[in-house]
Amino acid sequence: MSEADHHHGTDDAYALAEALRPALHRLYRQLRRESDEAELSPLHALLLVAIIPQPGIGVAELARMERLRGPTISGHVKAMERDGLIARADPDPNDRRRNGLIATEKGQEFIRRLKQRRTDWLASELTKLSPQQRDAIRAAIEPLMEIGQ
Template identity: 45%
Template sequence: MPADLPDDPDQLAELLRPALLRVARRLRQEASKAGLSALDVLLLVEIKRQPGVGVSDLADAEQMSRPAMSTHIKRLEAAGWISRLSHVSDGRRSGLTITPAGLAALAETRRRRNDWLAARLARLTPAERQALAEAAAPLLALVEVQP
């Protein structure tokens, strides 16, 4: 490791945290320009990934109360981004599915975020872009769920 880069996890955290927070904030701002909050994106992605998922399961996964999750789901439903499906064996339960409008909103959010990020990456040198490409896998490893 080059001498000017910290090897100590605490020092590295202090170095990376401000940059990661600022980048994340800007990406959230780009999503909001498409009309979605960070939570909206997270929920739409999860519903897309798990068609038929229930409100309770989403609440548990996001460590959120069921009433709070229900409020968010009702808002997404009112916006036309998700719809409810009747449960096959239990008519009292319903699952959630993403609608074509929800898919379009996600695609617009992804496009805005990618456009913003690509424009900033284009300003960097090839060596800086290479360093970021090499950092992508370790950064993802920071947030992967460990058993």
């Protein structure tokens, strides 16, 4: 690849990034709006989604994962426990300090409904597009999944 080709590739990628970012941002905002009335704060939804695949995760680990301060997260964890969305896992017999968090059935159901609502909205929007437009989106999924890997 010549220097000129490389430079063109960089320019092309930059132009694409500038065009793609607002489109992704708009879509993300609309998906979030679809679940706003779910009586679940976006942060609590985010924390639940982090806890579900990692039952027993510690508060410190969760804070690190979501780049939040320990004290900030502790208050949210307490509120989520109070709302019955998460519970403390039974202490690990091999590590008495470890008293991790698990999503309750109610918490899991909340996330299922949230994802369902977002999928329903997206599906109804996709039906408004032409088959060609849907094909273009389908073709873009694989390269989009590569970003940030």
